[in-house]
Amino acid sequence: TRDFLAGALRTREHVFARIREVFERYRFEPLQASAFERLETLTGKYGDEGDKLIFKILRCGEHEATGEADLALRYDMTVPLTRVVANHGSQLPTPYKRYARGPVWRADRPGKGRFREFAVC
Structure with a gap:
């Protein structure tokens, strides 16, 4: 992951504003969907290799000692969109033309110039 200081952040936000204007x-x-999903919702959607790239969130509270995960950070925007449509489909216009921008996370060993957290539209 990385930090964005003022100059870089202003440039980044300017670019995102232009993208939003076009949409x-x-x-x-x-659409702003949750940054995390139920683990069972995400696993199996990307194949075995994709499942290895999911950042899992360990259970807390009474199940904390098990070391099990039940939530995970989103890998892309596709599964969150599917969940939103399934949960709120009757409230959405037809056709549903939406845009989303936000961070996604992949638990891999990124090469030079790549990151585990990055923005997608």
Whole structure:
């Protein structure tokens, strides 16, 4: 992961603002989905290799000592979109034209110039 100081952050936010303007010009609606999902929702969607790249969130509370995970950070925006449509489909317009931007996380050993946390649109 990385930190963004003021200059880089301003540039980044400017780029994201331009992207948002284009989406909204074509009447796409914004969507902000949760950064984490139930582990069972994410596993199996990316194949065995993809499952190894999921950052798991260990259970806390009474199950903390088990070392088991029941949540995970999102890997991309596809599964969260599917969950949103399944949970809120009757409230969404048809066709549902949406855009989303946000961080995703992949638990791999990134090569030079790549990161475990990055933004996608």
